[in-house]
Amino acid sequence: MEVQLLEAPVLWEPLAGDELDKARAAFLGEVLPESTVLEASDLDDDAPF
Amino acid sequence: MAIQTTPTSIFRPVPEDEDISLSPSIINDAQVCMRLVAYKRARVKPTATPQNLIFGVALHWVIEGFLKGYITEEQMAERFTQKFTECSVGKLIAMAKTKSREIQEKIGERLAAGFPAYFNNLGLRPLIIEGRFRLKIGPREYINLVIDFVGVATKPIYDPNGKLIADVGDTVILDWKTASMAAGDLFVQCGFQLTYYWLAVDLLCKQMGLRPPKLCGYAEGHKPNVSKVDSSSLMNAVWRPITWAKRRTSDIEEAVDFALFVARRLRAGEFHRAPHMGFNSPCETATGRCDVAGVCIDGDLTGYVNTKGYALVDLVA
Numbered sequence: 001m002e003v004q005l006l007e008a009p010v011l012w013e014p015l016a017g018d019e020l021d022k023a024r025a026a027f028l029g030e031v032l033p034e035s036t037v038l039e040a041s042d043l044d045d046d047a048p049f
Numbered sequence: 050m051a052i053q054t055t056p057t058s059i060f061r062p063v064p065e066d067e068d069i070s071l072s073p074s075i076i077n078d079a080q081v082c083m084r085l086v087a088y089k090r091a092r093v094k095p096t097a098t099p100q101n102l103i104f105g106v107a108l109h110w111v112i113e114g115f116l117k118g119y120i121t122e123e124q125m126a127e128r129f130t131q132k133f134t135e136c137s138v139g140k141l142i143a144m145a146k147t148k149s150r151e152i153q154e155k156i157g158e159r160l161a162a163g164f165p166a167y168f169n170n171l172g173l174r175p176l177i178i179e180g181r182f183r184l185k186i187g188p189r190e191y192i193n194l195v196i197d198f199v200g201v202a203t204k205p206i207y208d209p210n211g212k213l214i215a216d217v218g219d220t221v222i223l224d225w226k227t228a229s230m231a232a233g234d235l236f237v238q239c240g241f242q243l244t245y246y247w248l249a250v251d252l253l254c255k256q257m258g259l260r261p262p263k264l265c266g267y268a269e270g271h272k273p274n275v276s277k278v279d280s281s282s283l284m285n286a287v288w289r290p291i292t293w294a295k296r297r298t299s300d301i302e303e304a305v306d307f308a309l310f311v312a313r314r315l316r317a318g319e320f321h322r323a324p325h326m327g328f329n330s331p332c333e334t335a336t337g338r339c340d341v342a343g344v345c346i347d348g349d350l351t352g353y354v355n356t357k358g359y360a361l362v363d364l365v366a
């Protein structure tokens with residue numbers, strides 16, 4: 001049978017600004033200041049906790 | 050852990066309706082001997098984490114961090130040490146045969162610090178960094194891959210004789226390797242690992258409308274054999290020039306056929322002690338080629354076929 005590619009990563013694109021900061025913190029295992037991690041739009045009033 | 054206490058569950062034949070997922074590492078073991086695959090699956094040897102593995106994980110991590118813009122050139126050595134230490138904590142570590150932990154750390158710091166200049170000189174723009182691939186090679190047979198690097202050449206690449214082998218815009222595949230001995234040219238040309246990478250990237254390029262892979266190779270960080278942390282030979286911990294190679298359709302067909310052969314043996318529960326030797330056997334410990342030569346049974350080419358599965362005693366007695 002013909003070989004099929006079932007999974008492949010998305011092509012890498014350089015990040016900038018907040019996206020880069022968040023990705024860097026996640027990669028390095030660092031905790032960002034709360035103001036950076038949580039923004040108003042991230043908060044869900046219906047969340048159970 | 051179930052794997053260690055009930056090894057029979059590992060050596061049972063795999064039902065036809067169950068998936069088999071292979072990795073280049075398993076396939077590489079099978080190229081040495083199917084019995085080696087059996088021993089590794091049974092985890093007959095102690096499960097201590099090899100120090101060389103921790104070294105490789107830490108170095109791959111700082112390289113990924115640098116390529117993605119998370120770690121600066123100045124931070125490379127420090128971040129390597131941090132990761133090397135972090136990965137070692139709480140683990141039973143199998144020491145490397147020739148290098149102490151301190152020496153490995155010094156070598157790693159040098160290779161990490163030297164990587165940015167080495168990479169920038171290659172002239173490659175990253176397309177994929179530590180990317181996971183999954184290939185379907187048979188009805189229920191798969192190969193999982195993690196490819197260190199796929200990039201696009203931003204300047205022409207020449208071979209040692211000055212011949213142009215890749216032009217600007219061509220796609221190339223790299224695997225980061227660290228060892229005290231350089232990969233032989235033949236291994237670079239023929240090893241299945243890069244062949245599977247080539248196949249996966251070729252399929253991705255077709256999907257994405259990119260140029261198909263033009264070259265592949267190992268970017269090798271040399272780990273010199275030194276015994277003291279203040280040895281001047283530590284200066285030899287450098288990144289080697291890449292030996293570039295290509296893969297042809299016949300190479301890919303051979304590699305896929307071999308993977309299917311390995312899958313068939315796993316499905317049948319057959320782990321013959323039949324090293325693929327032409328003129329010598331990798332079974333002798335003196336060759337250093339087989340990790341389980343010391344526990345395996347010498348001189349038995351009849352192989353194990355046991356549809357009921359195996360007990361550890363079957364394998365080590």
